[in-house]
Every structure is written in structure tokens, then in C-alpha cells.
Amino acid sequence: MNRRECLKALAALGASLSLPALAIESASQNDINAAWLKLQSSSDHGLADHPRVVLLRNDVLDLPVDNEYKAHLLNSVEKYREQIINRPVYAPDEGWDDLEVIQQVTLGDMNARWFREQQAIQVHEEKKSSHGKSKYFESSTHHEQFDIDKEYISLWLSYRRHSGCRSPENIRAHADWPIYPQASISGMAAGAVAWQSKLEIDSNTTKEELTSEVVAKVMDREYIIRGGWVAWSESEQIRILKTSHPCFSMRKYPHIETYNCILYYPEAMTKEELINNAVGITNTWCPTAHVVLSENEVIYPLEYMLQQALLSRNK
Numbered sequence: 001m002n003r004r005e006c007l008k009a010l011a012a013l014g015a016s017l018s019l020p021a022l023a024i025e026s027a028s029q030n031d032i033n034a035a036w037l038k039l040q041s042s043s044d045h046g047l048a049d050h051p052r053v054v055l056l057r058n059d060v061l062d063l064p065v066d067n068e069y070k071a072h073l074l075n076s077v078e079k080y081r082e083q084i085i086n087r088p089v090y091a092p093d094e095g096w097d098d099l100e101v102i103q104q105v106t107l108g109d110m111n112a113r114w115f116r117e118q119q120a121i122q123v124h125e126e127k128k129s130s131h132g133k134s135k136y137f138e139s140s141t142h143h144e145q146f147d148i149d150k151e152y153i154s155l156w157l158s159y160r161r162h163s164g165c166r167s168p169e170n171i172r173a174h175a176d177w178p179i180y181p182q183a184s185i186s187g188m189a190a191g192a193v194a195w196q197s198k199l200e201i202d203s204n205t206t207k208e209e210l211t212s213e214v215v216a217k218v219m220d221r222e223y224i225i226r227g228g229w230v231a232w233s234e235s236e237q238i239r240i241l242k243t244s245h246p247c248f249s250m251r252k253y254p255h256i257e258t259y260n261c262i263l264y265y266p267e268a269m270t271k272e273e274l275i276n277n278a279v280g281i282t283n284t285w286c287p288t289a290h291v292v293l294s295e296n297e298v299i300y301p302l303e304y305m306l307q308q309a310l311l312s313r314n315k
Contacts, residue, residue, distance in 0.1 A: 048081060053081045053084055056084060056098045056099060059099045060102070061309060063099075070306055072110060075106075075279070075282075075283065076102050080105060119155055120149070121148055123151045146244065150219050150220075152286075153216040156212065156285045157285070161209070181207075181230070183199040183213070183230045184198045186228060186229075187225040195224075199213070207230075208281075208285065211230050211240075211281075214229070214240055215285075218240050218242050219259060219260055225245075226241070226247060227242055235268075238263055238264065239263070239264040240263055241264070251292070253292060253295070254291060256274065256291055256292075257290055259288070278291045278299075282301050282302065289301070
């Protein structure tokens, strides 16, 4: 992307917000910065409204590719928008433009997910072989898939905790420590005796890691485990139920579905906030996560992002 295109996008965005348009030919970097500061202060506009991000989003929408790939590209634009804004602007013969970079990054992320899926299958098969024909592994393909999904979460957690780019949250600095955060799993023992077990939490965990860890434990084949919960604070509590449990009866709406678990977020959470949470889960430990608003309304987060981008451009 060159400076002229960036300025055009900024001028177009400024015009849509009743801001003075820039003189495209004579604008300097100071003009760009000043207009961006004015844009930020004019209303509730964040990095998603930066001209470079807006232009890249439109470039993605114009690509002659299928909608599924576009949705993945748009997801990457939102995920890496800070890096997009801060990376140098190269001439065509000097380096990749933003559209080329976002495609490379997206393909890299998709390949990492695929590789993790293959690893999960391999680990599951190795465990299956080592157990021989034990009762534990004599089950349907349906249940075997849950075992593979659990391995996927474990591999993601392992990658995250050994990643140099990880930004852990020290929960000992949490405003409500040691009361929050909390996490536990619960179930029903023989004789219909209810039980609950609190989990020990790593002091450098994140919300995503803590939630995925509880989901992985709830996914266990043991029928005595029925669900769990994560409480990051008094107002941020997630209830987790295993849909494959024999005593699971009825879904309540809205919720997020991941593998064989349903996640119930606080009732005060808006539709957009719920979708944003689903996007975060999709990008990390469950690529198939989706939002169920009612019996007849299901939202797949990446498709939703594509629809919103199209609507925004066509206004």
C-alpha cells in the first residue's frame, strides 16, 4: 500500500464522519497523524477505524476468492490491526504490501491450526495403541473425536505457555485476588451425591487459558463430571455444561457452543460481546466455536465478521 492510497482512505473516512477532507496531493505524515487524532477524538473510534485498516479490509472484500477465505482474512485484519498500522509502508519493489502480508499471516495461522489438529490425532492414536483394547477406548467415533479435541486444547495450552509472544496476566496482581479468579469442575458421584472440586490456578494464566483448561476437564469421558465454571471476577462468570452427559437435559439461550460443551456467559452480556468472545475462542482453542442466540438463530463468528464488513462498506 502506498501513501497516496492511505490518504485516500483517510479522506473518505473523514468525509463520512463530517471531518474536513485532506488535500491528497500535498498531505504530509503530520497531516495524516493530525487527521487521525481528530478522527479518534470525534467519536468512539478505535484502531478498527484507522484508514490503513479500513483500506485493507476493503481490499480483502474485493479479492476474487471464496467467502470462507475472506472471512479468515478479515479475522486476521482485526486480530493484527495494531501491527498493520505500525508496520512500514513499502514501495512495490521494496517489500510486501499490507494485503500480501495479511494473506501470508492468515495462511500461517491456518497451517498452524491444521498442524495442531494432525498432532492431536497422532497423540490420540498413540494413546489408543498403548492402552490396547481397554474399556476406556472401546467407544464410538463420536466419543473418540472428543478425545482428539481435548488433545487439541492441550497442545494449544502447551504452545501458549511456551510461546515467547505470550502476554500472561499475573493474577496475583488481580484487583480481587485472592477471591478471584476461581475455577472448578462439578458432577454427581455414585448415589446421586453432588460434588465440586476447585482448581489450582497458575499465577500467570490468562482468561482464555483458564477457560480452555476447565472445558478440557469437563470434556472428560467420566460421567461423574457434568460441568464447571470460571469466575474471573464477581461480574465475569462463565458456566460450562457437558452436552454429552446422560443427565444433560435442555439448552438455554444465548450461549457459545464448543465441542461437547456449552458456555453460558453473564445475562448482561450483549450480542456483540458474546460474538467477540466466540471470535477469541475460534482464534485460540476451538476453531468451531459458534454463538447460539435461539433455537433457530446460530452465528458463526467469522461469517458474521464478513457480513458486518460488507454492510459497513455498502452504507
